[in-house]
Amino acid sequence: MIDMATLFTIVLMAGVTYLTRIGGYVVLRNRVLSPRATAVMEAAPGCVLISVIAPAFVSRNPADLAALAITLVAATRLSMLPTVLIGVGAAGLLRHFIG
Template identity: 65%
Template sequence: MIETQTLLIIMLMATTTYLTRVLGYLALRQRALSPRMRAVMENVPGCVLISVIAPAFVSGRPANLLALGITLLAASRLPVLPTVMIGIASAGLLRHLLG
């Protein structure tokens, strides 16, 4: 069974993610973005994803390093959503199998 504190943290993270999207849209909806600003806004999700994945480079755990390799391979061939799903699934499975 999932602990109450864990469920609360997940709900707060989901709410924060949703609010940043909505507030960003509301703040920028009346503005015309320059091509440079548009490029920055389009690359933010990738930067956030890299900041989540980057600690696996220095972890030293074989499961994390293998999952990272699988994720990088998937990223070279697939769109973002399937890549994220493959990365999560491979990390979970390899951590279970390799400890």
């Protein structure tokens, strides 16, 4: 059974994530963005993904390095969502089997 503190933490994290996502729409709903601002907003998800996987570049864990290589190959061929799913799946499976 899941610990109540863990469940509470997960629910709060999900809520904060949702609020940050919806907050951007609420704040910017009546504004027209410049082409530069639009480009920044479109590049933001890629920047977040890079900040998440960047520590794997300096890892000595073979599972992390293999998952990073798989993710980089996927990123050259697929869109963002499949790349993220493949990267997370590869990391989970490789950490389970390789350690």
